[in-house]
Amino acid sequence: MNNIFTDSRLRPELQAGLKKIHFDKPTPVQEKVIPALLSRLNVVVQAATGSGKTHSYLVPVLNDIDENANYVQAIITAPSRELADQLYQVAKELRKASELDISIMHLAGGTDRERQLERLENNKPQLVIATPGRLLDFVQKKAFAVDQVKDFIIDEADMTLDMGFLADIDQVMAKLPKNTLIAAFSATIPVKLSNFLRKYMAHPDEIVIDNPTVIAPTIKNDLLDIGSKDRKNILYKLLTMGQPYLALVFANTKQKVDELVNYLQDQGLKVAKIHGGITERERKRTLRQVEQGQYQYVVASDLAARGLDIDGVSLVVNYEVPRDLEFMIHRIGRTGRNGLPGHAVTLIREEEMGRIAELEKLGVHFDFVEIKNDELVPRKHYRSRDNRQAKNRKLDTKLVGYVKKEKRKRKPGYKKKIKRAIQEDNRQKRKLEQRHEVRKAKRQRKRRREQGR
The missing domain is CATH 3.40.50.300 (P-loop containing nucleotide triphosphate hydrolases)
Incomplete structure (x- = not known):
């Protein structure tokens, strides 16, 4: 098989840039995804961290951008500001190595919103890398148009679902042109995510890459x-x-x-x-x-x-x-x-x-x-230490003392009394834990919404 990094459909600048940063041999996910995206096929890719998936979509996306057209041509989403920043740094590295004149903008919560809006008024990026909340915010504010977007990439799609951001993605995707190339990358494909993706991709290429990250037995x-x-x-x-x-x-x-x-x-x-x-x-x-x-x-x-x-x-x-x-x-x-x-x-x-x-x-x-x-x-x-601690947490000190006391007294029926006491204590704890989890989930959803803006 020919090396996809030297495919004639890739711009010479990108081929040179990949060589410069020592991308000599493609990983399995790159071998399958890059040709599919270069052929303008929608894809759903199941691949783990460490598979090289980031460059499998970055290479075709940068290849697709017209440097002379000053509008948003591609969007990449990541569910957290840390991941979005990571993608931004990798994209800048490939752009620099390839000596491409492409404007890339990073939009995420935690950055100066007003300053970003000001920058967008003066100069429209060609590639936007964003968290879902901040992306939706700017699209709704009409800070930039998405009616000419050629490529839309959802990275860490299962995490996007888990963090409650699919609704934000949905609102943005509804505004995209019909011919926009869509690609989703995920470690797992839950049913809810699969149903969502079918809304925008009728018959996508499904690419599943076995976990490549197991260390050699030697x-x-x-x-x-x-x-x-x-x-x-x-x-x-x-x-x-x-x-x-x-x-x-x-x-x-x-x-x-x-x-x-x-x-x-x-x-x-x-x-x-x-x-x-x-x-x-x-x-x-x-x-x-x-x-x-x-x-x-x-x-x-x-x-x-x-x-x-x-x-x-x-x-x-x-x-x-x-x-x-x-x-x-x-x-x-x-x-x-x-x-x-x-x-x-x-x-x-x-x-x-x-x-x-x-x-x-x-x-x-x-x-x-x-x-x-x-x-x-x-x-x-x-983990053995965690297991010991978990065992020690099974009974609180009050119950341990109660058990010891009852054992010493040896009164008839003491085993049943202990059992009932433990069951009641566990029931109360479960109630408290459930309340705690509900409150914690609410706080997390609120925090994620704020982070994504």
């Missing part, structure tokens, strides 16, 4: 809770206690990469760095030196991870959990290649456990470890 994937310890000291210990053949350390920003390189060099290690701030010439020279064995340690940023193809990486250290979980898969996949054994260690603190749980849901397995006597040794998984 990789030992460890999780190291550093607690209150100094992260840099732990990193140095990891890099030196086993003497890896070639260690690759990942950080989230080029500033953090520079900081780590300086620290490790101060400790006497010879370290190479690769991030978006170095020139292509420097990058190639560094990679050549690494391949020649001149460096045992490399510190890199996430953008470098995509095109990084170095043989012999025996250890990957995730100095911090990436903002985009997709990058974690790219990072860990740098080791354990070609059937060789590999080792990945992710440094985390308790507040980051939620991100780890998200990765575990996607099929990424971690072994929980700690450092003892300059060795990584197994320890109980962090």
